[in-house]
Amino acid sequence: MKLDDLLSMWRIRALEEKIRDLRLEGPIVGSVHLANGQESVAVGACSQLRPQDALYATYRGHGWAVARGVPPREIFAELMGRVTGVNGGRGGSAHFSAPQHGFHGENSIVGAGAPIAVGAALAGKYDGSRRAAMTVFGDGAINQGAVAEAMNFAAALGLGVVFVCENNRYSELTPIDDMVAEPDLSRRASALGIPAVRIDGNDLAQVRTATRLAVEAAAAGRGPSFIEAHTQRIVGHYIGDSEQYRPAGELERDLVVEPIARLTRELLADGVPTESVERCERRAREEMETAAAAALRDPLADPATAKEHLYA
Amino acid sequence: MSTPAVPTPPAQADEPVAGPVRLPIAHALNRGLRDALAGDDRVMLIGEDIGRLGGVFRVTDGLQKDFGDLRVVDSPLGEAGIVGSAIGLAMAGYRPVCEIQFDGFVFPAMNQIITQLAKYRHRSEGAVSLPVVIRIPVGGGIGAIEHHSESPEAYFAHTAGLRVVSPSNAHEAYHLLRESIASDDPVIFLEPKRSYWLKGDVDTTVAAPAFDRAQVVHPGDDVTIVAYGALVPAALKAAQQYAEEGVGVEVIDLRSLSPIDDATILESVRRTGRLVVAHEASRTAGLGAEVAARVQDEAFYSLEAPVLRVTGYDTPYPASRLEEDWLPGVDRIVDAVDRSLEH
Numbered sequence: 283m284k285l286d287d288l289l290s291m292w293r294i295r296a297l298e299e300k301i302r303d304l305r306l307e308g309p310i311v312g313s314v315h316l317a318n319g320q321e322s323v324a325v326g327a328c329s330q331l332r333p334q335d336a337l338y339a340t341y342r343g344h345g346w347a348v349a350r351g352v353p354p355r356e357i358f359a360e361l362m363g364r365v366t367g368v369n370g371g372r373g374g375s376a377h378f379s380a381p382q383h384g385f386h387g388e389n390s391i392v393g394a395g396a397p398i399a400v401g402a403a404l405a406g407k408y409d410g411s412r413r414a415a416m417t418v419f420g421d422g423a424i425n426q427g428a429v430a431e432a433m434n435f436a437a438a439l440g441l442g443v444v445f446v447c448e449n450n451r452y453s454e455l456t457p458i459d460d461m462v463a464e465p466d467l468s469r470r471a472s473a474l475g476i477p478a479v480r481i482d483g484n485d486l487a488q489v490r491t492a493t494r495l496a497v498e499a500a501a502a503g504r505g506p507s508f509i510e511a512h513t514q515r516i517v518g519h520y521i522g523d524s525e526q527y528r529p530a531g532e533l534e535r536d537l538v539v540e541p542i543a544r545l546t547r548e549l550l551a552d553g554v555p556t557e558s559v560e561r562c563e564r565r566a567r568e569e570m571e572t573a574a575a576a577a578l579r580d581p582l583a584d585p586a587t588a589k590e591h592l593y594a
Numbered sequence: 595m596s597t598p599a600v601p602t603p604p605a606q607a608d609e610p611v612a613g614p615v616r617l618p619i620a621h622a623l624n625r626g627l628r629d630a631l632a633g634d635d636r637v638m639l640i641g642e643d644i645g646r647l648g649g650v651f652r653v654t655d656g657l658q659k660d661f662g663d664l665r666v667v668d669s670p671l672g673e674a675g676i677v678g679s680a681i682g683l684a685m686a687g688y689r690p691v692c693e694i695q696f697d698g699f700v701f702p703a704m705n706q707i708i709t710q711l712a713k714y715r716h717r718s719e720g721a722v723s724l725p726v727v728i729r730i731p732v733g734g735g736i737g738a739i740e741h742h743s744e745s746p747e748a749y750f751a752h753t754a755g756l757r758v759v760s761p762s763n764a765h766e767a768y769h770l771l772r773e774s775i776a777s778d779d780p781v782i783f784l785e786p787k788r789s790y791w792l793k794g795d796v797d798t799t800v801a802a803p804a805f806d807r808a809q810v811v812h813p814g815d816d817v818t819i820v821a822y823g824a825l826v827p828a829a830l831k832a833a834q835q836y837a838e839e840g841v842g843v844e845v846i847d848l849r850s851l852s853p854i855d856d857a858t859i860l861e862s863v864r865r866t867g868r869l870v871v872a873h874e875a876s877r878t879a880g881l882g883a884e885v886a887a888r889v890q891d892e893a894f895y896s897l898e899a900p901v902l903r904v905t906g907y908d909t910p911y912p913a914s915r916l917e918e919d920w921l922p923g924v925d926r927i928v929d930a931v932d933r934s935l936e937h
């Protein structure tokens with residue numbers, strides 16, 4: 283249902299916006315990377331994952347966690363360093379994980395998650411579960427050696443890895459087109475023998491189809507897939523980024539095509555009442571306010587526990 | 595790649611200003627890079643977001659504009675590529691200065707650093723020099739996260755063939771960087787990132803001591819503190835507090851973490867009989883252990899107290915919320931000095 287999709291995307295947007303507020307107001311400390319504008323990739327891709335599938339995200343991973351079913355209250359608490367956080371406040375914005383939701387962690391070392399997903403897929407081959415291991419990374423990450431190694435490893439051994447490249451056109455502050463001679467990033471994967479597609483990541487239907495086929499291939503033992511999803515972040519690389527690298531007019535254009543604006547237009551054109559469309563945003567914001575308020579009341583993690591959990 | 599700019603003729607080094615100017619460390623480093631680029635057209639900079647954007651800490655601000663994108667090179671996101679290509683540049687006669695954006699991102703380049711950069715001179719019987727400088731912002735205290743707040747110096751110091759240096763103030767930042775770039779050895783240049791905006795007087799005409807020497811930055815005869823990088827200002831603060839109580843704390847800024855200037859430390863400890871080593875990095879197998887071992891080797895009978903260490907804890911760097919509790923500072927240094935004096 284398209285209205286459900288809109289609600290799912292609004293949940294991520296509202297979470298990110300609330301996180302931004304809390305970061306600027308003080309309860310959240312430390313660096314934070316938001317994914318506003320990229321919600322459709324997370325929502326569409328996670329809609330096709332099964333419980334046994336494993337997801338590896340990046341520092342821009344809050345939305346992926348939500349789409350995987352990690353409760354927002356635990357995410358807020360994590361970012362605020364509360365005992366009730368997904369990892370008791372130890373992971374923070376860029377490093378939390380929730381394996382019970384198939385969310386095997388964010389990562390702030392660009393590209394580091396890709397080889398790890400290969401191992402998860404290898405395990406799925408060995409134990410017969412045929413789990414799909416999805417690794418999400420950006421356009422910039424395509425230039426990391428670890429990603430190239432992981433793609434070839436998965437291809438050579440026919441492992442069920444789903445490589446999702448969220449191409450938001452920027453490798454941090456530098457346009458990706460300045461850092462590659464071949465702007466079609468999916469060709470890196472095809473060159474290694476991995477079936478690869480380039481899609482409009484703002485179109486949920488395209489994200490769903492590409493992911494469904496990739497997960498089916500993994501489940502059938504047909505090996506890895508690569509999805510280059512074109513998207514855009516409509517906020518800074520991190521909270522506080524002055525975004526001086528953006529050309530004039532770019533953000534305005536992005537705000538028209540970004541997935542929430544796009545789906546909202548589609549729904550209204552389909553004749554869905556404005557009231558129902560607006561209710562999605564309202565409801566999502568209310569949920570996040572409630573979750574954040576609850577997390578704010580939770581106790582802070584005790585610094586003394588920082589020495590725990592080093593060894594088994 | 596964008597169209598390469600026509601190579602600019604080397605700009606003239608700024609006329610040395612008579613007398614010191616007050617600069618934050620980040621600007622002193624920028625000045626050092628600028629003067630090095632202007633003074634030697636073999637010097638090149640390479641790193642992520644360093645050119646058009648001027649670097650996330652703005653240390654390379656304006657340099658691509660003035661020296662062109664063939665000398666200030668924006669690299670793709672890949673640290674093994676950055677360091678590896680710097681090695682190739684050095685072999686071709688250039689003097690590359692790499693920027694690694696944050697400490698934790700040097701790890702993808704460790705292979706190139708440890709297996710290649712550190713070893714070429716030795717394995718080539720001295721024939722191949724690799725004058726590569728790798729600048730890395732290190733340490734915590736800025737509300738960043740794991741991988742963005744690390745203190746990796748011991749990994750490098752443990753690797754023979756690398757020089758490891760770290761400045762603690764703006765004047766030192768300028769001169770240590772100039773000397774590192776001029777050196778024919780690979781230098782790991784560790785910039786204490788929480789001190790980037792710490793201002794100090796920089797005199798480009800008055801050289802600092804050689805970059806492999808430690809320096810006494812506060813004299814005293816009762817206890818010696820050896821520190822480096824971001825903990826030097828903390829050690830100085832502690833020394834000033836003791837001075838008011840009539841206790842003489844000598845502070846040595848290590849500056850060169852590898853090789854270590856034993857002579858300066860031993861001379862001091864033979865006088866004071868007491869030593870505290872302070873660093874932000876975790877304790878186990880850190881620089882503190884190395885300094886302590888050297889001092890007990892050479893000055894055992896001068897010691898009146900055990901050598902004490904003030905360090906980060908043996909844990910991964912914690913989430914931002916906990917970093918104030920984690921980081922060693924003046925309090926923990928004072929506590930160690932008190933314990934040393936009690937013996």
Ligand SMILES: Cc1ncc(C[n+]2csc(CCOP(=O)(O)OP(=O)(O)O)c2C)c(N)n1
Pocket residue numbers: 342390391392419420421422423424448450452453454455519642671673695698699702
């Ligand atoms: C190994 C490593 N090098 C550099 C960085 C610094 N850094 C953080 S995000 C980023 C850009 C990543 O771009 P992309 O992969 O396109 O992901 P996006 O941030 O656009 O989602 C860089 C260079 C890092 N985190 N890890």
Ligand SMILES: [Mg+2]
Pocket residue numbers: 420421422448449450451452453454
């Ligand atoms: Mg990107």
